[in-house]
Amino acid sequence: MGQPVFLGHGVGLRRDHFERVLSGPARVDWFEAISENFMVDGGRPLDVLTRVRERYPVVLHGVSLSIGSTDPLDEAYLDRLLALAKRFEPAWVSDHLCWTRVGGRQAHDLLPLPYTEQALLHVVERVLRVQERLGRAIALENVSSYVAYSQSAMPEWEFLAEVARRSGCGILLDVNNVYVSAKNHRFDPRAYLEGVPRDKVWQFHLAGHSNKGAFLLDTHDHPVIDDVWDLYRDAVRRFGPVSTLIEWDDRIPEFERLEQESGRARAIQEEALQQEPVKTARGAV
Amino acid sequence: MNAGGPFDLRRTQELFWTLITAPEGVRAAIDGLSGRGSIDEASINALFAGDERLPAVERLDIYANMYFYRLLDCLAEDFPKVRAAVGPERFHNLVTDYVLRHPSEHPSLRFLGRRLPEFIRDHQQVAADFPFLADLARLEWARADVFDAPDAAPLSREALASLPQERAGESRFTLIPAFALLRFDHDVIRFWRALDDAGSVPAAAPDGGPAAAPPRGSIAPPARRSAAARVWRKDLVVHHASLDDEEMLCLELAQAGEPLGRICQVLAAGRSPAQATGRAGRMIQAWLEDGILAGVVTP
Known part of the structure; x- marks a missing residue:
């Protein structure tokens, strides 16, 4: 699958906004639903997603695929994901380039992988199996991380790019995660952008984070900061019109605030696409 | 590596x-x-x-x-x-x-x-x-569990009314999947309401030790006594309500697939036929209104 359709500017579908989203027009183009929240038998979540899907494009975004885990793939989970994808016909299905489970126990967190050839082979093989199982290519997102592995033999962007090249999966490029990890591990976020293949990015994520002094924490409980907007502008220049989504998961504001944030992304994208050329890498943030 | x-x-x-x-x-x-x-x-x-x-x-x-x-x-x-x-x-x-x-x-x-x-x-x-x-x-x-249990259309009043009267006693109800019956050793339903009324203010630690939060309005812990409740979902909203022993037994029978006649036997104990019929009617009426019946089958 090449680059999928450009959906425009969306926001994550969260419970706090269910009523508002269903009660009238929203100034966003699409919604992203957390897959696991809808892997249930019935009731309100599925009812809401059904009605949202009638009016908007939807992407299914998972947090528990655990593509990098050394546990076997969770077949029951894949059954649920496949059923959800059949029912809601998402524009695409995404998850994270990380691991979340070992020994059958779930961390419910996006844990980093060592960027080694062994891990690369392992992840690529699993992505291929998942894609075959789902009958579609998936997109994988770069995560925010706080610890790295001494054995990593390549930078994260190279690992991500190689996974995409070898497996045919797409990339969900989380611009805020690039920024957070760049600060935490002292790399140049623009080198990251330049290391990602232009034709593999299906979607951008934007979110707010928290500055904890010695590190940045990916909390999704703030507006996007100016430095991340700047990085987004550069990402748009490099990757072109890519579907963009605002995530806000804690201390969730009124829906109108998300609409504003999404509108800002739209304005930056429109402005950036009128400018040439693509910026070159700057110094470290 | x-x-x-x-x-x-x-x-x-x-x-x-x-x-x-x-x-x-x-x-x-x-x-x-x-x-x-x-x-x-x-x-x-x-x-x-x-x-x-x-x-x-x-x-x-x-x-x-x-x-x-x-x-x-x-x-x-x-x-x-x-x-x-x-x-x-x-x-x-x-x-x-x-x-x-x-x-x-x-x-x-x-x-x-x-x-x-x-x-x-x-x-x-x-x-x-x-x-x-x-x-x-x-x-x-x-x-x-009831919140996201499978969906089911509730039994309509018309469908119930169309039951052949002479064989009503053989009919069996099915309940919606988003339904649960619970028996308790403590009256937690009343306690729940008290917590709601108090805005979920925490009670003091029972041993008099340091409470986790200041007990701005301590709520007496629920008394030890048998209690029962049903939990159900109607129009996507979850409810629960206390049940007396008799209604609990009737719902357990319905859930077990026992015929309506068996439920009526329970209600007939200590009542005149007219009283028992009245009680059964009110009970089934409430079940219909709450949407907990999914169907009725007459063999």
């Missing part, structure tokens, strides 16, 4: 898990592993990269904190009344014990709390201090 080396991907992930889930923190977990000769500090530093700004152990601690607080937040959301009843500090300690014993094994956090009611029941200290807590947890968990 060497696939067969000391830190292949599997071993790395197992070690990562051990360190971030240790209740005493990453530093103590490393000391424990070193003491047992499982791993030494040099190996940890060779595996995880840190710097002078943030050493590797502190970096792993970020994950350890997020691990625990994510699970705590999830259970606080699924068991708000349990938390209100014991106060935030006791709840924190309860969750610490619980996730050690029952780490999440499901891809969705939705199911993290499924063993909490029985864990509370078997937890010596908590069960002694709060004898009613397991019942309260069962009620909260039943509500969570």
